[in-house]
Amino acid sequence: MARMAVLPPLEVVATERVTPRMQRVVLGGDPLRALEPVAPAAHVRLLFAEPGAPVTLPVPGPSGLTWPAGAARPYARSMTVRALDRGRGTLSIDIALHGDSAAGRWATAAHPGDPVGVVGPGGGWTPPEDAREVLLAGDETAVPAIAALLEALPCHAPVHAVVETHDGADEQELARPVRWVHRAAGGTLLAALRDRPVAASTAVWVAGEGHAVKAIREHLRLHRGLARTHCHAIRYWTRGRSHEDCDATFGAARAEAARRGITLVTTQDVHEMSYELMTGGFPIPVGPPSA
Ligand SMILES: Cc1cc2nc3c(=O)[nH]c(=O)nc-3n(C[C@H](O)[C@H](O)[C@H](O)COP(=O)(O)OP(=O)(O)OC[C@H]3O[C@@H](n4cnc5c(N)ncnc54)[C@H](O)[C@@H]3O)c2cc1C
Known part of the structure; x- marks a missing residue:
């Protein structure tokens, strides 16, 4: 499996409650403009901290990602690319809310300007060619x-x-x-x-x-x-x-x-x-x- 790249830091640009238990967070930043198109159902690793805390990003190494010594590790959660708009430099993620969880706390408290890290995108799915x-x-x-x-x-x-x-x-x-x-x-x-x-x-x-x-x-x-x-x-x-x-x-x-x-x-x-x-x-x- 190919390793996914760590993108330079991004930030939250908008949020929206899509349904009572689904929170959309839109990330923005120039690195998103340089991405290749992604296959549908592609995912990222979202890196975030408790609301208000800084996010330390990992550095790719020969045996995976490593974090700077002494730095608090962020939460890392796999999330799907709901939409990637390379022209605008935005990536939308829809996060299911299910009680008091790290992703839910972060998503519901997120504000424009909050820092966030992204590893990826990668993966995605296309059906086999012979599928009817x-x-x-x-x-x-x-x-x-x-x-x-x-x-x-x-x-x-x-x-x-x-x-x-x-x-x-x-x-x-x-x-x-x-x-x-x-x-x-x-x-x-x-x-x-x-x-x-x-x-x-x-x-x-x-x-x-x-x-x-x-x-x-x-x-x-x-x-x-x-x-x-x-x-x-x-x-x-x-x-x-x-x-x-x-x-x-x-x-x-x-x-x-x-x-x-x-x-x-x-x-x-x-x-x-x-x-x-x-x-x-x-x-x-x-x-x-x-x-
Ligand atoms: C490739 C991939 C793509 C994914 N895409 C998305 C996506 O687009 N949106 C999305 O919301 N999730 C997505 N997920 C699932 C998401 O990564 C997990 O649900 C993750 O555990 C959520 O983190 P958390 O901080 O909310 O809960 P955690 O801290 O990981 O878990 C805390 C507790 O909550 C429970 N839990 C976790 N998720 C749920 C849930 N949905 N309902 C009820 N209980 C739960 C756990 O069992 C655990 O007991 C994806 C996962 C993968 C592997």
């Missing part, structure tokens, strides 16, 4: 990616989206129709996906809570026979674990892969190995992306 249909699914944290994909995917293949939110207040008007499922009414993504047909030629993109993503992935791969190449399932967060805890799982996944002599090439590879460690055994073997 695309199915996107996720919870609130996946809405920015699904929104970007709905805007960017070509019109010739049908694109369906299923999104799980707490209730109807967090629904958004997106570029194409979405089936909204509400937890408050007992709905889940897995139940919604079980209800619908998934052909072998369907490309599925799923992101959200780790246990839910794992269950959906197993359902699609084992019970619906979907090929690995057509099932892109990524854990965006895990119940009961902070982002730092999840990062540690990825580190452990890389170490375990090295111990077994497996090369993890894509984000999907790292996630599969991390699912296996997280659950004490995953019935779909980790291997080359051929099957």
Whole structure:
């Protein structure tokens, strides 16, 4: 996996409450004008401190990012590029609010002029060329990616989206129709996906809570026979674990892969190995992306 670059410091230029539980923060700065276009669902690592505190940026080194000695490390949170306007030099991030968390505290207190660091952007998703249909699914944290994909995917293949939110207040008007499922009414993504047909030629993109993503992935791969190449399932967060805890799982996944002599090439590879460690055994073997 290519390492993402650390951008020179950026600052907050605007904020907006998109829904009761979704806060948009728009970042600005000249470094954004120099970026290459990004694929839909690309992400960044957002670096921020507690409201009002300065942000220390890391320096790229041979074995990853290092922080200046003695400096307090900022929070680092993966967030999707909801929109990148290279002409204006702005990058919009939509942050799901879920109680008193570091990202939520920062996003709701952010003001124009606040400093922020960005590592990236990187990643993004394009369906396999032979996909005849695309199915996107996720919870609130996946809405920015699904929104970007709905805007960017070509019109010739049908694109369906299923999104799980707490209730109807967090629904958004997106570029194409979405089936909204509400937890408050007992709905889940897995139940919604079980209800619908998934052909072998369907490309599925799923992101959200780790246990839910794992269950959906197993359902699609084992019970619906979907090929690995057509099932892109990524854990965006895990119940009961902070982002730092999840990062540690990825580190452990890389170490375990090295111990077994497996090369993890894509984000999907790292996630599969991390699912296996997280659950004490995953019935779909980790291997080359051929099957
Ligand atoms: C590639 C990628 C892209 C992502 N894009 C986005 C994005 O665009 N917008 C976005 O909001 N998130 C996105 N996420 C998810 C986000 O990084 C995590 O939800 C992150 O943990 C949020 O940090 P926090 O400071 O709010 O909570 P943390 O400090 O990391 O966690 C504190 C507690 O909150 C729980 N928690 C974390 N997230 C949620 C949640 N959404 N709902 C309920 N409980 C939660 C944790 O399990 C933990 O118990 C993305 C993740 C990845 C890997």
